[in-house]
Structure formats: C-alpha cells, structure tokens
Amino acid sequence: MRKKQYRLERTHLNSLLKLLREEGYQTYGPVRGELAMEWAPLTDVGELPRGWTSAHGPAHYRLENRGGESLFGYRNGPESLKKFLHPPRARIMKAERNGGAFRILEDRPAAAKRAFLGVKPCDVAAVAALDRVLLNDRYSDDIYQANRAGLFLIAVHCTECAETCFCASSKAGPQAKTGFDIALHERLDGAMPEYFAECGTAAGAALLEKTGAPPAPPEWARELADACALAAGAQQRKVDFSSAAAVVERNYDSPRWDDIARRCMACGNCTQACPTCFCVNFEEHSSLDLQTAERHRVWDSCFTQNFTYIHGGSVRLSTKSRYRHWLGHKLARWQQQFGSPGCVGCGRCITWCPAGIDITAEFEWLKAGAPAAI
Amino acid sequence: MSLALETPAAAERSVMEPVAARLASVAKETHDTFTLNLEPPEGDPVAVFQPGQFSMLYVPGVGELPISISGDPERREQLTYTIRSVGQVTYQLVTRRPGDTIGIRGPFGTAWPMKESRGKSVLIVAGGIGLAPLRPAIYHILRHRGDYNRLVVLYGGRSPRDLLYKKEFAAWGMLPDTQALATVDYGGVSWRGYVGVVTTLFRHVRMQPKETVAMLCGPEIMMRYASRELETRGIPPEQIHLSMERNMKCAVGFCGHCQMGPYFVCKDGPVFPYTSMKPYMDLYEL
Known part of the structure; x- marks a missing residue:
C-alpha cells in the first residue's frame, strides 16, 4: 500500500497540534530558550523558533538568527526525548515503616500522553535505541513503558546538517525512515514554507486525514530523498560502525586513551546530553521521623568514580578506562548487546563536551592509528 | 495514592518492586558474616530459584544490594542468604532482628550448570564468601547424589576464623x-589444615578432568588463576564456570553499572x- 502523502501549510500544523490536544496529548515543540533550544510545551506554531538555527562545533554552540520563514531550521539542543521517556529523576517506590516491618505502598507511574512536533531523525532513532534496552530486552521498565505508550512523534527530516552531525554513518538520518507517527519535510522554495507530510502509523494517518490537507504532488517524495541525500553527502564526520567492535578490541592498550584522558575531565556531560545513554543510579530518601522511605531513580554516568564500585574499590579507577568504556559501549558493544549501535550520530557529545573531545575523531584515530583528516 | 496489600501479587509487580519478607532467623557464621533466613509470602515466585542465582535485598531508607542465595533450592518456604x-x-541487613521485614526482588541471573553436569564429577572452588553462592549447588548434588559422579569442594579463606559453614x-x-x-x-598456631592459596589444593583432587565440571566463585584474581590452572590440568574450558561480581543497582539490565565487556553481569x-x-x-579496568 502506498503511504498517504499530504501537502500541509502552517495552519495545518496548528490543526495537528489542536487535534492532538483534543485527543488528550500534551503538545511539545522545540522552543528557543535563553541560551539553547529546549523541548517545551507548544500550543501554536508561532512559538516555534522561526528563522533560528545554531552553530555547532566541538565545545561550541551558539544560537543564530538567520531570518526567513523556516520553522524547523533549528538544530538539536542538549535535550532529547530521553528527558521525557526516561526522566532524570523518578520515584520508583515508597515504603511505610511499622516497627521493624514495612509495607510497600502502591506507586505506579502515571501515564503521560505527550506529542512532539519537529523531532529530528536522530532523536527518532534514539527512541528506538532506548526501546531495545528498556522495553524489548529481557525485562521492561514500567516508567519508560508508560511514557512510551503515550508518545506521539512528528518527525522533521533534515535537509541540512550541523557541523557535528554524523547520522548518515549510523543510518539514523538525515531522512527519517521509521519510528515516527508523522514525518514532515519543510519545503522552503516558495514564499511561505510548505510541508510534505507522510504517515508512519495508523494514528498518524488518521490525524493527517482530519486536518483536511490536500494530497502532496507525487514528485515531492523524490525531492525529499534527493535533499536528504545531499545533506548526508555534506556530513564531514563519519564513523564506520561495522568495524567498531574490531577497532575497540584491538586498541584496548592504545596510548590514545591516555591522550584522551589528559583532556577528558570525566564530567559526564556527554552521557547526559546523549539521547541513548540510559544508565541510572538509585537513591534512598527517608522522612525525618523515619516512618516512610522513598526510592528514587536518577540518571547516572559511567564517568563517575563510584559507578563500578564493588567491595575493595572501583573497577574503572582511571579516566582513561571510563572514556574507553563509554566509547566502546556506544560504538561497538551496544551492537553486540542490542543488535544496533548505541550511537545515533546526533553529535551532542561533541558539542557539549567542555573539552571538545570528538568521538568520531577519536574513533578514526584508533582505527587508522593516526589523527583523522578533519 | 492508596495503601496496597502488604505484597502485591507477583504478576502486577514491576521488576523494581520488592516483596516484603519476614526475617525468620539470623545466624552468626563468623566474626563478620551472618546467614539470614527469610520467609517470603507463600507461593511467591521470589522463592523459586536455581543454584547460583541472586536476589536484590532491600532495607528501606538504607539501600538495596545484590546477594547470592546460599540455601537449599528445594526448600521453597525459606530463602537463605549469607552476608558479610x-x-x-550489609551492616543494616545483618543487624535486623527476627520478625523484621526485608525487601526481596528476584531471583535474577544465570545458574550453575547443574543439568549439564549430570553424570560428571563436580569440582567446586570457592574463595571466602564465594562459598555462599556455591552452597545451593552442593545441596542440589547431595539431594540428587546418583546423578553426579565425584564431588570435590575446595575452599580457600583468609584465616581459620573466616571459614564459613x-x-x-x-x-x-x-x-x-x-x-x-x-x-x-594464614593459619595461626592451632590450625592443622592446609596453608596457601586455593590453587595449591588442586594436586590433592582425585577426578578425571575431561569428565569434570568446575564451578568457581571467589575474588576475581583467585578465579583468574584457578581457571587458568584447571585448564592446564585438562578440564575443557567450556566445562569451567565462574560467578562474576560487578557493581549492580537494578539486576535487570537497566542501570548499566554491571557491564563487563559485551556482557551485563546481572542478566x-x-x-x-x-x-x-x-x-x-586479564583486561585491567575493563
């Protein structure tokens, strides 16, 4: 069956938001914060960052206004959908004490219905990567499951990439192929942008139908593919994921790790900005009268000293070993564990590393035994 | 929020939610190690385990830890843990009093290859508290003695006062x-037994290496040398099994802490x- 394709104008996007809210969704979009793009509640496309984009580089990020009518010319800020699906802090249980005994209070996560407009293909792929870890592995996480069940994704294909993007290598983009309810291509050749809309799910199809938008011209699908291919070709950074396992294995004792460790501060920014880094820790909180205790789950980072602590000491004491673990996991071992890379090529870890350490350049160095050409 | 039953039925429980179990008894094994017997709710799957598996034990307001089950797998009414x-x-766990409640999740992880070892001899090599996760395997063999050939238990401890059971x-x-x-x-003056690392006991073992399955648990360095030596003594590497330890927060593959190379030690x-x-x-700081 041929996917139904529509030609949308700005007003149709507003109808989409309105219809989603009527269906009980909280609607979110990329909104310009003071210093960075963030995901925020959105009720009107007028709140989208019209004309704004950002410049990216290792340890460099600046919002820039280049004018024009583009609503989705923005590039990824530090936040991804991970913040909503796998929240930075969540209470997982509560217990009430009764002498030396205690009882566990029912504390199921509340289901939230959230719709996101304007998700970049890498972040769509990141949701699929999190699904494989938190939903479709041996066990499933009920908090993630509840948030994931209420997720509606309107993706936006990328026809231009940031300097730090390498989604063509991970095959996550620049054209979103799967994992969305609706995907949009913002066409800027006219006076006002028009949107080529395709549905990825039945829910997406039903919603598009309701907007009353006309069908899209048949050549738009090819034009989208061409524009995305052009964007992919322009990406400077590349990672050969198929060789990652071998590269990581044969470089276990490479002096390159020492060189990285001289720059890496083990701050964990890369892991917090990463849309797929899922590691968590648990915290106990008790009330002052010691009658109730809560257990909280919080984001953790494999760069912390205590991450690998067992009786007698931490397994990974040095910064070098922690970076080696992180790069090895993202690029190579995730493939062995979950069948696909843990890196979607969004470039956030490069942009938000305060030392500007570039995972693609370091991988190239390890692979070739010499600095990358970039 | 409503008050639920003391323990919600297993089917509706999230994998992160413990079962409240009554502490039946605490026995002192050594100066720092105690064996706890817990009574989980009758018929709850938390008590159905294979030798070598572990549970997550929880003390509200203090924390949760992975602890291997050290009791008899066929005694379903009790769950036994030996804790240093x-x-x-661990301090809060061993200082609970009978009648107190302890939270349990599990059982988790892979088990000793009891079925695959049938008809063969079993060589158990334990170091320190590492004997605890191996005891259910010993109980299993003793209960089904005819299914196995020889049983050899080699056990290394720091000093006589540290030896368990x-x-x-x-x-x-x-x-x-x-x-x-x-x-x-270190034996001290009254010790009449062997002195030395556990591998020094290998020369006293009487069994056919090709027909032997080895099960090892103890400090990583002990397992490293013991497995190497067992291989040189002719036990096929696929018949040597090790129980690994890593930092573990969730036991279900969500927290990421226990990764060792491509593996999650928990699952x-x-x-x-x-x-x-x-x-x-042999990889340092893996």
Whole structure:
C-alpha cells in the first residue's frame, strides 16, 4: 500500500497540534530558550523558533538568527526525548515503616500522553535505541513503558546538517525512515514554507486525514530523498560502525586513551546530553521521623568514580578506562548487546563536551592509528 | 495514592518492586558474616530459584544490594542468604532482628550448570564468601547424589576464623565419593589444615578432568588463576564456570553499572562459562 502523502501549510500544523490536544496529548515543540533550544510545551506554531538555527562545533554552540520563514531550521539542543521517556529523576517506590516491618505502598507511574512536533531523525532513532534496552530486552521498565505508550512523534527530516552531525554513518538520518507517527519535510522554495507530510502509523494517518490537507504532488517524495541525500553527502564526520567492535578490541592498550584522558575531565556531560545513554543510579530518601522511605531513580554516568564500585574499590579507577568504556559501549558493544549501535550520530557529545573531545575523531584515530583528516 | 496489600501479587509487580519478607532467623557464621533466613509470602515466585542465582535485598531508607542465595533450592518456604558485613547496607541487613521485614526482588541471573553436569564429577572452588553462592549447588548434588559422579569442594579463606559453614563443611568431607578441603592464607598456631592459596589444593583432587565440571566463585584474581590452572590440568574450558561480581543497582539490565565487556553481569551472568570470560579476565579496568 502506498503511504498517504499530504501537502500541509502552517495552519495545518496548528490543526495537528489542536487535534492532538483534543485527543488528550500534551503538545511539545522545540522552543528557543535563553541560551539553547529546549523541548517545551507548544500550543501554536508561532512559538516555534522561526528563522533560528545554531552553530555547532566541538565545545561550541551558539544560537543564530538567520531570518526567513523556516520553522524547523533549528538544530538539536542538549535535550532529547530521553528527558521525557526516561526522566532524570523518578520515584520508583515508597515504603511505610511499622516497627521493624514495612509495607510497600502502591506507586505506579502515571501515564503521560505527550506529542512532539519537529523531532529530528536522530532523536527518532534514539527512541528506538532506548526501546531495545528498556522495553524489548529481557525485562521492561514500567516508567519508560508508560511514557512510551503515550508518545506521539512528528518527525522533521533534515535537509541540512550541523557541523557535528554524523547520522548518515549510523543510518539514523538525515531522512527519517521509521519510528515516527508523522514525518514532515519543510519545503522552503516558495514564499511561505510548505510541508510534505507522510504517515508512519495508523494514528498518524488518521490525524493527517482530519486536518483536511490536500494530497502532496507525487514528485515531492523524490525531492525529499534527493535533499536528504545531499545533506548526508555534506556530513564531514563519519564513523564506520561495522568495524567498531574490531577497532575497540584491538586498541584496548592504545596510548590514545591516555591522550584522551589528559583532556577528558570525566564530567559526564556527554552521557547526559546523549539521547541513548540510559544508565541510572538509585537513591534512598527517608522522612525525618523515619516512618516512610522513598526510592528514587536518577540518571547516572559511567564517568563517575563510584559507578563500578564493588567491595575493595572501583573497577574503572582511571579516566582513561571510563572514556574507553563509554566509547566502546556506544560504538561497538551496544551492537553486540542490542543488535544496533548505541550511537545515533546526533553529535551532542561533541558539542557539549567542555573539552571538545570528538568521538568520531577519536574513533578514526584508533582505527587508522593516526589523527583523522578533519 | 492508596495503601496496597502488604505484597502485591507477583504478576502486577514491576521488576523494581520488592516483596516484603519476614526475617525468620539470623545466624552468626563468623566474626563478620551472618546467614539470614527469610520467609517470603507463600507461593511467591521470589522463592523459586536455581543454584547460583541472586536476589536484590532491600532495607528501606538504607539501600538495596545484590546477594547470592546460599540455601537449599528445594526448600521453597525459606530463602537463605549469607552476608558479610562490609558496608552500610550489609551492616543494616545483618543487624535486623527476627520478625523484621526485608525487601526481596528476584531471583535474577544465570545458574550453575547443574543439568549439564549430570553424570560428571563436580569440582567446586570457592574463595571466602564465594562459598555462599556455591552452597545451593552442593545441596542440589547431595539431594540428587546418583546423578553426579565425584564431588570435590575446595575452599580457600583468609584465616581459620573466616571459614564459613565449618560443621557442614566437615560433614561433606565424610561423605562417600566426596572430598572437602580447606586452606587458609594464614593459619595461626592451632590450625592443622592446609596453608596457601586455593590453587595449591588442586594436586590433592582425585577426578578425571575431561569428565569434570568446575564451578568457581571467589575474588576475581583467585578465579583468574584457578581457571587458568584447571585448564592446564585438562578440564575443557567450556566445562569451567565462574560467578562474576560487578557493581549492580537494578539486576535487570537497566542501570548499566554491571557491564563487563559485551556482557551485563546481572542478566548474562553472574555465572558464565570460562570460554565467555577468558578474553576479558586479564583486561585491567575493563
């Protein structure tokens, strides 16, 4: 069956938001914060960052206004959908004490219905990567499951990439192929942008139908593919994921790790900005009268000293070993564990590393035994 | 929020939600190690385990820890844990009083290859508290003695006062077709037994290596040398099994802490065949 394709104008996007809210969704979009793009509640496309984009580089990020009518010319800020699906802090249980005994209070996560407009293909792929870890592995996480069940994704294909993007290598983009309810291509050749809309799910199809938008011209699908291919070709950074396992294995004792460790501060920014880094820790909180205790789950980072602590000491004491673990996991071992890379090529870890350490350049160095050409 | 039953039925429980279990008894094993017997709700799947598996034990307001089950797998009414008090949570666990409640999740992880070992001899090599996760395997063999050939238990401890299950251990040594030998790093004047690392006991073992399955648990360095030596003594590497330890927060593959190379120790282990672990055991800070 041929996917139904529509030609949308700005007003149709507003109808989409309105219809989603009527269906009980909280609607979110990329909104310009003071210093960075963030995901925020959105009720009107007028709140989208019209004309704004950002410049990216290792340890460099600046919002820039280049004018024009583009609503989705923005590039990824530090936040991804991970913040909503796998929240930075969540209470997982509560217990009430009764002498030396205690009882566990029912504390199921509340289901939230959230719709996101304007998700970049890498972040769509990141949701699929999190699904494989938190939903479709041996066990499933009920908090993630509840948030994931209420997720509606309107993706936006990328026809231009940031300097730090390498989604063509991970095959996550620049054209979103799967994992969305609706995907949009913002066409800027006219006076006002028009949107080529395709549905990825039945829910997406039903919603598009309701907007009353006309069908899209048949050549738009090819034009989208061409524009995305052009964007992919322009990406400077590349990672050969198929060789990652071998590269990581044969470089276990490479002096390159020492060189990285001289720059890496083990701050964990890369892991917090990463849309797929899922590691968590648990915290106990008790009330002052010691009658109730809560257990909280919080984001953790494999760069912390205590991450690998067992009786007698931490397994990974040095910064070098922690970076080696992180790069090895993202690029190579995730493939062995979950069948696909843990890196979607969004470039956030490069942009938000305060030392500007570039995972693609370091991988190239390890692979070739010499600095990358970039 | 409503008050739920003391323990919600297993089917509606999230994998992160513990079952409240009553502490039936606490027995002092050594100066720092205690054995806890817990009574989980009757018929709850938390009590159905294979030798080598572990549970997450929880003290509200203090924390949660992975602890291997050290009791008899066929005694479903009780769950037994042997815990060395070395930190905040273990201290709180061993100082609970009978009648107190402890949270349990599990059981988790892989088990000793009891079925695959049928018809063969079993060589158990334990170091320190590492004997605890191996005891259910010993119980299983003793209950199904005809299914297995010889049973050899080699046990290394720091000193005589650190040795666990002393009476039981001596009784195992008296059984037919069974050897139970202990060695210590430091014996003191009254110790009449072996002194030295556990690998020094290998020369006393009487069994056919090709027909032997080895099960190892103890400090990583002990397992590294023991597995290497067992291989040189002719036990095929796929018949050597190790129980690994890593920092573990969730036991279900969500927290990421226990990764060791491509493995999550919580769900791919803790019991691994030596063939899987061999490439990673010598890597410092993996």
